[in-house]
Amino acid sequence: MTNGLLIVFTGNGKGKTTAALGMAMRAAGHGLKVCCIQFIKGSWQYGELDAIKRFEGLIDLHVMGKGFTWKSENLEEDARLAREGWDLACTAIASGIYHTVVLDEFTYLLHYQMLEIDPCLQILTNRNPNQHVVITGRYAPEQLLAVADLVTEMRAVKHPLQAGIKAQKGIEF
């Protein structure tokens, strides 16, 4: 029996998406199926996208949105895409075929009120008790943290960007 956990990686420090990806790899290493949904286009880079391709049949990846960046002027279109992504997440969670479902950068949909939080939390908390869900992103709402089983807040102590060091292969992408 698996004790399904609701896991949240939040905070301003670097490491949230890579932590979620590390969990996906760890599960896949055991031959367990993982579904990853990327809610913000571009948050998964070539390094991890190519790495995931090597786990074909074990890690299913869905990228939401076409040029969907949350900077859009068209809030209605953003809300529609948010619902579409969330519907996909609900289907993956309910399917029963995944050991772990990763919702990368999902916190922004709640923070920017693209989705109603209460129905989302209801789905997350009423899921199959064997199902692990990993949510990443800054500004995780307090209500989400309250229902999570595992919360890690990445705190930005230092980041190379502050020293003028640009994004590098294998580190940022």
Ligand code: ATP
């Ligand atoms: P990663 O994808 O490297 O695990 P993350 O998911 O924690 O990072 P996000 O908030 O999604 O970080 O931001 C994505 C990008 O912003 C990453 O390339 C990361 O290096 C960069 N970044 C994250 N935190 C900081 C920071 N405190 N200062 C500057 N850049 C940052």
Ligand code: MG
């Ligand atoms: Mg991230």
